[in-house]
Amino acid sequence: MIRFALLSLLLAISAPAVAQVNALPPTRHILVYGDAQARAIPDRFKIKVSFDVVDRDAGKARRKVEAYLADVIASLKAAGVDENEIVATAMSVEPRTREDEKTGEDIFVGTEVERSLTATFDRKDALERFIAGLQTSRELTVSSVSTELADEAALRRALREKSIEATREKATTIARAYGAKLGALYSVSDVAPQFQYGVSAGGWPSGYDWFGDSQSLDRIQVTGSRIERNRVALQTGYVTYTDRIYAVFLLAD
Template sequence: MHRFVWQAVWAACVMTLGAGMAHAASAEAASGIAVQGEAEVRVLPDRAELSVAVEAQKAEADAASKAAEAAAARFLAAARALGAEDRAIQSTSLRLSPEYRWDEERRQQVQIGYRARRDISVQIEQLERLPEFLKAATEAGMTHIAPPRLYAHEAKLHQREALRLAMGDARANAEAIAAASGKELGGVISVDARDEQHYPVEPRAMMRASADQMESQEASAFSAGEIVYRARLRARFAFMP
């Protein structure tokens, strides 16, 4: 009887130990290893967004409106002549506001006229023509020219490629650590990813040169630089049990 009891106890201990070892192995596989992955994709921009505006200040509202509308019309005509389609042009309606100055003697604001403004944004699909658009804006009388925003029209594809490469980098890191530890890498447990874009420096200097020296510079002198799509992620891989 006692012998039977001890055999049963021993068997139970062996089963418990085996279950514990299996649980430990399973827990180790589940906890796995956390690694980082990084990658970047560099592409040349092939599009630009140019935002310009005209402001006209005159003593009479009608005169201010006509001056602003005339400059806007000249630029829109030039932009279309350069190949910009209507779908690529956004234009605000004319905004008219009174202008004041401070009268020190009377200690109050005195109206001196009116200010009219029109804002126009153009999507330029032929990046090499950007200097021509800048020149057209200057010649049309646009008084405000924002630094052009350069971008690539397949931005999502480039960003996804950066994420794919970052995941491959993370797996390679995990495989190297697993091999050094004498283990075999399993599947992915979790991934925490983030991406970012770094645009080239806005061509402020080029824009000023386009306004002041366009007559003596060729459009081919424009240099856009690269857009960098970066991806960083943290991935956890399981070990094979």
């Protein structure tokens, strides 16, 4: 029974790979890929603030973290951030120890209480003012600044349409060049295939670029920041969105 179970497991694991290898039709066909790219700038800015307090008095550590959290939330609301755009994590409580340099033993330092929150701004200048007024310390830190795209779903749909269009254009061009006629679509996937051609995911070059609306974005990338007399300036760069489709077309007689 054990041998049978192991054999069944191996067959289940290898089934997707076998199906993928055998996904090529036995008749004449063309295997192509189509990809699309869009470059954009950020339009929504997310900040993460972390709170970490260690104290032998666990209650004191908890109250201090809650006070930090309440103050930051108040500052966010004053900066115009909607409360629905503020998300706080649950509290984490655990002992903090350090290793004694001489004995190597763990020495109890205190109870560590942690929480964090994220908030999303719809204006970069509002985020800059919030950061400039934030008093950071070992117990209150800015963990990261990132961005989101307001119309991400629409951009992804547009890229998918472009990559699909690219597969048909490439297949048609190749078939015409060899005096053949493009037939029906046999299979399509957004996962890189590994067929008998010896082509793997890392071996597919990119080449179909579509630079769309410059106000669209996948994610933000903060390329630089500086602090000058309580003024914070965030310099954001372009971000590239990509999409890729792999398709197999039959060749008509």
